[in-house]
Amino acid sequence: MDNYKKHVPSGAEDCLPAECYIKRNIEKKLRELFIISGYDEIETPTYEFYDAFQSGVGSYMQESMVKFVDAQGRILVLRPDMTVPIARVAATKLLGGVKQLFYIQNSFATAAPAFGKAGEFTQAGIELIGESDYTADAEVIALAVKSLITTGLANFTIDIGQVAFFKALISELKLKDSQIDELRHAVDSKDAMAIEVVATKLKLGEAIKQKILALPNLFGDSEVFDKALALSDNAQCVTAVENLRNVYSLLKSYGLQKYVSVDFSMLHDIAYYSGIIFRGVTPGIGFPIVSGGRYDELLSKFGDASPATGFALGIKRIMIALERQELLSGTYDTFAVVSSERSAHLKAFEYAEHIRESGKRVILYSNLSKSELTKAMDDTGAGAAIYFEANGNQVVL
Amino acid sequence: MQITIALAKGRLAEKAMVILEKCGIECADMFKDSRKLIFFDEKNDIRFIMVKPTDVPTYVDHGVADMGVVGKDTLMEAGLPLYEMADLKYGKCKLAIAGYPNKQDNSLTTSILRVATKYPEVAKKYYASKGESIECIKLNGSVELGPLLGLSDVILDIVESGRTLVENGLEVTEDVAEVSARLAVNRASLKIKASVMKPLIEKIQKAVEES
Numbered sequence: 001m002d003n004y005k006k007h008v009p010s011g012a013e014d015c016l017p018a019e020c021y022i023k024r025n026i027e028k029k030l031r032e033l034f035i036i037s038g039y040d041e042i043e044t045p046t047y048e049f050y051d052a053f054q055s056g057v058g059s060y061m062q063e064s065m066v067k068f069v070d071a072q073g074r075i076l077v078l079r080p081d082m083t084v085p086i087a088r089v090a091a092t093k094l095l096g097g098v099k100q101l102f103y104i105q106n107s108f109a110t111a112a113p114a115f116g117k118a119g120e121f122t123q124a125g126i127e128l129i130g131e132s133d134y135t136a137d138a139e140v141i142a143l144a145v146k147s148l149i150t151t152g153l154a155n156f157t158i159d160i161g162q163v164a165f166f167k168a169l170i171s172e173l174k175l176k177d178s179q180i181d182e183l184r185h186a187v188d189s190k191d192a193m194a195i196e197v198v199a200t201k202l203k204l205g206e207a208i209k210q211k212i213l214a215l216p217n218l219f220g221d222s223e224v225f226d227k228a229l230a231l232s233d234n235a236q237c238v239t240a241v242e243n244l245r246n247v248y249s250l251l252k253s254y255g256l257q258k259y260v261s262v263d264f265s266m267l268h269d270i271a272y273y274s275g276i277i278f279r280g281v282t283p284g285i286g287f288p289i290v291s292g293g294r295y296d297e298l299l300s301k302f303g304d305a306s307p308a309t310g311f312a313l314g315i316k317r318i319m320i321a322l323e324r325q326e327l328l329s330g331t332y333d334t335f336a337v338v339s340s341e342r343s344a345h346l347k348a349f350e351y352a353e354h355i356r357e358s359g360k361r362v363i364l365y366s367n368l369s370k371s372e373l374t375k376a377m378d379d380t381g382a383g384a385a386i387y388f389e390a391n392g393n394q395v396v397l
Numbered sequence: 398m399q400i401t402i403a404l405a406k407g408r409l410a411e412k413a414m415v416i417l418e419k420c421g422i423e424c425a426d427m428f429k430d431s432r433k434l435i436f437f438d439e440k441n442d443i444r445f446i447m448v449k450p451t452d453v454p455t456y457v458d459h460g461v462a463d464m465g466v467v468g469k470d471t472l473m474e475a476g477l478p479l480y481e482m483a484d485l486k487y488g489k490c491k492l493a494i495a496g497y498p499n500k501q502d503n504s505l506t507t508s509i510l511r512v513a514t515k516y517p518e519v520a521k522k523y524y525a526s527k528g529e530s531i532e533c534i535k536l537n538g539s540v541e542l543g544p545l546l547g548l549s550d551v552i553l554d555i556v557e558s559g560r561t562l563v564e565n566g567l568e569v570t571e572d573v574a575e576v577s578a579r580l581a582v583n584r585a586s587l588k589i590k591a592s593v594m595k596p597l598i599e600k601i602q603k604a605v606e607e608s
Contacts, residue, residue: 156589282585
């Protein structure tokens with residue numbers, strides 16, 4: 001057992017001071033942005049009953065959740081994301097009206113440890129509950145764009161899709177959930193060959209197969225809406241396309257056109273999404289840095305029929321992207337480093353406390369020599385080095 | 398805007414280049430110096446990296462390569478969220494289950510099918526979809542020895558002509574999937590570098606159709 005004492009379990013990570021400073025700084029900026037945007041912060045427990053995340057609710061992969069058992073033998077999980085816990089809270093404890101909630105908390109997964117995919121990861125996000133209008137979708141996407149800009153990123157794309165279009169397109173086929181999932185996966189991978197295979201297996205007609213095969217190339221700008229409309233005159237499909245067109249043109253009016261694009265074959269893994277969904281990508285990292293969308297049926301699993309939409313930012317992924325784009329910098333702003341000979345310690349302490357009262361950062365070292373203190377000033381980037389000699393003289397180095 | 402394409406070293410890379418050359422991409426250096434791992438097509442601003450076939454999906458998943466050419470079998474085993482945007486229609490073969498044609502399962506001590514394979518993930522998924530439990534035995538080559546020596550009941554492997562199977566007294570009992578070379582694309586790259594990636598992918602799709 002002794003072998004493990006210097007190590008952390010796979011998937012776990014220490015956040016060392018230089019990284020932690022930047023992480024907290026990003027979190028602070030996001031917290032301020034969410035607050036001025038009208039959102040209230042919420043915390044939920046780190047662990048919850050497995051039932052809340054069971055299939056049919058969140059449809060998480062059972063094997064990707066970290067589970068343990070409580071004293072009564074019930075199964076608990078470390079929360080795999082924040083949307084389901086917030087839906088549970090909103091549907092049971094914050095009933096009625098519009099709720100705007102945000103969080104900056106860690107979620108957990110048993111995921112095989114890989115770059116950008118840790119077992120414990122910080123998410124910052126918002127949930128807008130009780131609004132079903134397309135203007136709410138646009139507003140939430142606009143806030144996602146603003147959040148990414150706030151973190152320091154400039155070059156990113158938010159891809160917007162519409163799950164309701166796909167769901168309506170295949171609704172007449174009366175497929176089972178597992179079959180829909182197979183088809184959804186093939187479309188989401190833009191894999192024409194796999195769509196063919198699944199279509200043959202499910203004995204789909206030629207007409208519907210061609211429509212589904214058209215989805216992977218339905219991405220780009222406004223030109224894709226008419227192409228999507230040409231695929232189906234089913235009323236729900238038309239509503240879904242018009243809904244996305246409204247959101248897209250509103251985002252354009254907000255002046256955010258350069259940040260957004262449309263993709264009808266984007267169909268997130270998580271089954272609770274019901275309408276507009278979106279995913280943000282940036283150079284330097286192959287994984288989405290933000291992901292979100294509308295989940296109008298999720299709250300009803302907890303007994304409240306409120307519609308809702310929201311998004312979550314992956315803080316670590318954003319930091320990796322910033323670092324690769326050479327935009328990651330910053331450290332503590334230290335006003336001064338202070339030291340003294342032992343006999344003058346009280347002087348040095350009082351001086352440090354005096355500066356600290358004005359809210360400035362001072363690092364006090366015990367018994368450094370003058371040259372050691374000068375080095376400490378260079379290492380920390382402090383603005384000054386103050387030394388107190390044995391006779392109480394204050395020397396600026 | 399530079400894009401990076403990951404190719405599997407060897408024969409597969411040569412065949413991929415045949416298609417890419419039809420799309421106006423040139424890289425004459427590639428087959429001159431076999432030790433180099435990075436090549437450039439300066440004219441089209443494309444960088445090629447030569448990697449082990451099984452690593453192609455990893456490079457593309459992490460976004461250090463924007464796209465890659467690799468066999469469907471490797472993609473299935475990797476199970477990563479990539480866009481699979483073209484079937485390049487070469488390197489055709491299939492993944493199949495093979496075993497002794499007439500051998501009855503007469504083992505008293507184990508009721509679980511033992512499958513020897515280079516593709517444990519594919520095997521687990523395939524049998525899970527059939528509702529069957531298996532014991533997977535991971536091998537790195539000469540998989541046919543599994544049933545021969547009693548290590549496993551069947552094998553799941555690539556079958557091209559089927560000659561190796563016949564020579565070892567085995568026979569295909571089930572087909573698992575059709576395999577050919579595919580164009581795997583990083584999800585973020587497709588959108589961020591859309592102005593370069595989209596036309597190139599369309600050219601590749603066209604070149605394959607025409608040939």
